[in-house]
Amino acid sequence: MIGAGAIGLGTAWHLAQQGHDVSLYDPRLNQSVDREGSAKDLSGTSASLGVLMGYVFRRRSGRGWRLRRRSMELWPQWIEMLQAHQPDLKLHPGLLQIARDEQAAERMESLAAQRVDLGLQMVNNADLATVWPTASHGGLHSRHDGRIDPLLLQQALRKALAEQNAELNATAVVHLERNDNHWRVHHTDGNSSIHDCVVLCTALNSDVLLEPLGQVRPMTPVLGQALSLRLTTGPTTWSNWPSVLVNQGFNLIPTAPGRLLLGATVEPGDRASEDPLTLMRNLNERAPEWLCSATVVGNWSGLRARPMDRPAPLLEELEPGLILASGHYRNGVLLTPGTAEWVTTAVEQA
Structure with a gap:
């Protein structure tokens, strides 16, 4: 190996x-x-946020879907065995995707209807109000997708x-x-x-x-950046939040009271620019105020290999x-x- x-x-x-x-x-x-x-220059795994987007994969057939589904079936067994070596390792379930427009919401509704047995369910704006009040087209909740600390x-x-x-x-x-x-x-x-x-x-x-x-x-290098944030206002306990919230391709991950990871930009090349950090914090000008006012306590980047x-x-x-x-x-x-x-x-x- x-x-x-x-x-x-x-x-x-x-x-x-x-x-x-x-x-x-x-x-x-x-x-x-x-x-x-x-x-900077972390390995792909160490720079990763460890997000598991398995069952929300839009394709319904092919190798990509089979590999995702099989991996999601195996992860609970793997975690149980590996906890003997690292007790803090856990599978953090629950992933919520916010629909950016009506077309995205329609695709999510279709996927949820097909994969009810795999834990997918649509969420309306009213139910999202306490988590992401700017949502206007609902979202898709996956009960079994989520995150593993890489x-x-x-x-x-x-x-x-x-x-x-x-x-x-x-x-x-x-x-x-x-x-x-x-x-x-x-x-x-x-x-x-x-x-x-x-x-x-x-x-x-x-x-x-x-x-x-x-x-x-x-393979070509694709750079990703991530921020570790400390909130001064807004959510503190994350009691109503999933393990991962996905909005416009950005992942928001609660890690502790008042603490949050934000990341997963996709930039071609192998050098980070300053602009994506601003973009991430504002999520294309759709971020809530508590996110815009958060303090950055850490940031890192890493390269992924794209065939x-x-x-x-x-x-x-x-x-x-x-x-x-x-x-x-x-x-x-x-x-x-x-x-x-x-x-x-x-x-x-x-």
Whole structure:
């Protein structure tokens, strides 16, 4: 396994649980998992807010929907097992999407009617008054979607892997070499190792390893920013709030009395501009006053890998023993269990 974000860690853990010998390579493994104050250039997982938008996915068929649904089915089991390693890790259920216009509301109504059994329900303006009083077209509530803290998730998976006796190597891989029916993995320290199978969970670094092999799967960086806010007015206990409120593509996540995370901008490129921070705080001039007057106590940014000319994520066996599980874009945490299951099947069939 190469890459120790949520996908790499989760896949390595699932493989180890199934009895496979696992070696995981990533220089970040000797670094603590945190996001203190303000930070730039965080990994995709650490920069993530851990939002699970599974059942509100609009498509009704295809690989994307199957992967989301399977991951949402698996997450409660994963959380229960991982709590033995990180008791604070929880699945925080409840996600509310605010409809921005009448057309969006109609699409939500159609989706809710189809997925009543999956916990979807429309919410009218009156019921939204105490949460988002500027809503004028209702919203869609998903009882089972929600959020997982991505920092606690990484901590739990690292501890779980250590107890599975997986080999955790805090070193980068610089080159892959075909070696008969095996793969030689070359490390930055000049050493190398032989493996039956290599799984790449390396996001934007994938091309460095793939291009010398004649494999091209281009991905483009997409930057996301997030704010940690302290409120001076407005909600304090969040008693009527869901775990995640989504408005105009922005995620608002209560974390403590008077504290809130706000984020999930989508900016092409790899450098943050100042404008999105203002945009996020005002939500295109539709934010309530208590949000506009909140104090920023932290902000960070991170890069996500978006596949070019192919749908996300990239799940492929490129050649015998070489598996790509990358390019999850904005859904790495959400799709971790489903991806781990897919990779395990691919490894066992290789």
